[in-house]
Amino acid sequence: MAHKIPGNLKYTIDHEWALIEGNTVTIGITDFAQSALGDIVFVELPELGRKIDKGDSFGVVESIKSVSDLYSPLSGEIIEVNQNLESSPELCNKDPYGSWMIKIKASNSAEASELLSAQKYETHCSSL
Amino acid sequence: MTKKTSLHDKHIQLSAKMAPFADYDMPIQYVSVKDEVLAVRNSCGMFDVSHMGEFFVEGKDAIKFVDYLIPNNFESVEDLKAVYSPLCRDNGTMVDDLLAYKVRKDLVLICVNASNMEKDWAWISSKVGKFNCKLTNRSEDYSLIALQGPKAEDHLIDLKIISKNEDIPYYSVREKKFNGAEIIIARTGYTGEDGFEIFCSHKTANTLWDLFLERKVIPCGLASRDVLRLEVCYPLYGHELNDELTPLDSGLQWTVKMNKPDFCGKAALEKYKPKFRLAKLTTEKGIPRAGYDVISDNGKKIGTVVSGTMSVVTGKGIATCLIEKELFPENKKFFIQIRANAVEANYQTQPFIIGGHK
Structure with a gap:
């Protein structure tokens, strides 16, 4: 099954996407992730101001049957969370790239080069 | 070696998500757990439980x-x-x-x-002893399809497996013929809805599965089955029950x-x-999961969630919990530890939803 992988985003092997605009980074989960999880029924997001390192869990996403951690693609401080997802978690299924989860102020711009390009992420997904 | 039910090819054709369960490669979900649950509650779904x-x-x-x-x-x-x-x-x-x-x-x-x-x-074999009867394990000979939901009876009438005026009460069994083959149908299930379980040969199971599919019965996997049974508080061995x-x-x-x-x-x-008492709890925020701690209002651990999920029908977290009998709180105030938070949980005396079975 073909999943959408927009070319303007960066990706992690754990299926988060990152939109990097200067040092503001918008983060969510990919189409592949939402499809693998099935009906998403709960999203738990962090409090504002929390500092996280690349690879840290910043929240969880739950389907009816499973609980999955969300891992930050980059280090930084949480500057915004998408509160719509608390009341409408199903948006993650309907529009995974429109339904961002957090925005961070990145603290180490060098880390961005370690993320996967759309092409590399596509290769990663097809190997699963 | 993972075993396959006689309907295994059908599940693959339907692109079901498969996973091992009790030595069998079983369908966990087809398209959506939510849709499968709602099909059983509102019209009709079918499960391969062979x-x-x-x-x-x-x-x-x-x-x-x-x-x-x-x-x-x-x-x-x-x-x-x-x-x-x-x-x-x-x-x-x-x-x-x-x-x-x-x-x-x-x-x-x-x-x-x-x-x-x-x-x-x-x-069971060790107990037959003096009784005048013979015990046979026919598990390999039989397939089992559970046809569940308010429309289940109509499908069996249309396929002439049962007749329109036939009185088959809930929790009863009949021997029937279908295309000349002997089948056993029982008005039982694991969903709380009206429905039938059909014990039949592998060949008959494949014929019936296709006929039900043609009739737009929704194939349902073990994930929706688990939600359905927990919504009506039916126990599952390995969770509410164990050795x-x-x-x-x-x-x-x-x-x-x-x-x-x-x-x-x-x-x-x-x-x-008894050492334990089973409690039914619901949560508004967060989903309880098996293994989470249950806590009293003074912060003490008093038990464990044994089954937990989100109810598709109510949209709330639902859980059955084994509470240590001596620690069962008289004030009925319970909290479930969900990651960093002790989430308030409401004590229920009734099942989370009332199924529509007759």
């Missing part, structure tokens, strides 16, 4: 033997009825839970959990008939002081 075990007890003492084997009443119930019961050891702990069907005066069908089949077989617990720990007091002359485990259960 992995389950079928034991036949045949002979003059078949009914007497099963009555002795299980704590629930069996001999005294009407002909053609189905009975749910735990299966207890002499010390009162549970080997499994099962449905026993009074198919004929000299034939009882026992349907057991796939994951417990070998120990069930060993235990160390007795029925009196797990909310199954109603199945233990102490006025019966004798049954396996009776003497032990008469003296047994």
Whole structure:
């Protein structure tokens, strides 16, 4: 099954996407992730101001049957969370790239080069 | 080696998500767990549950033997009825839970959990003893389709498996013919809705599956089955029930008939002081999961969630929990530890939803 992988985003092997605009980074989960999880029924997001390192869990996403951690693609401080997802978690299924989860102020711009390009992420997904 | 049910190819054709369960490669979900749950609650869904075990007890003492084997009443119930019961050891702990069907005066069908089949077989065989009956494990011969939901009866009428005016009460069993083949249908299930379980040959199962699909019955996997059973608070072995617990720990007091002359485990259960009490809890925020701690309002751990999910019907977190009997809070104030938060949980006396079965 073909999943959408927009070319303007960066990706992690754990299926988060990152939109990097200067040092503001918008983060969510990919189409592949939402499809693998099935009906998403709960999203738990962090409090504002929390500092996280690349690879840290910043929240969880739950389907009816499973609980999955969300891992930050980059280090930084949480500057915004998408509160719509608390009341409408199903948006993650309907529009995974429109339904961002957090925005961070990145603290180490060098880390961005370690993320996967759309092409590399596509290769990663097809190997699963 | 993972086993396959006779309908395995159908699940692959339907692109079901498959996973191993009790030695079988089983369909977990087809398209959406939510849609599958709602299909069963509102119209009709079907499950391949051919992995389950079928034991036949045949002979003059078949009914007497099963009555002795299980704590629930069996001999005294009407002909053609189905009975749910735990299966207890002499010390009162549970080997499994099962449905026993009074198919004929000299034939009882026992349907057991796939994951417990070998120990069930060993235990039940060891108890036949003086009874004049023969025990056969027919699990490999039978497929089992559960057709569940308010429209299930209509489908069976349209396929002429049952007739329109036929009275088949909930929890009863009939022998039928379909395309010349003998099948056993029971008005039972694991969803709380009206519906039927169809025990039949592998060939018949494949024919019926296709006919049901043509009729737009929604194929449902084990994930939706688990939500459906938990919404109506049916226990699942390995969760509410296990090898160390007795029925009196797990909310199954109603199945233990102490006025019966004798049954396996009776003497032990008469003296047994339960260690646990089963509590039904709901949460507004967060989803309880098996293994999470249950806490009282003074912060003390008092029990554990044994089954937890989000109810598709109510949209709330739902959980069954084993609470240490001595620590059961009189004020009925419960919290469930969900990651960093102790989330307030509401104590329920009724099942989370009331199914539509007749």
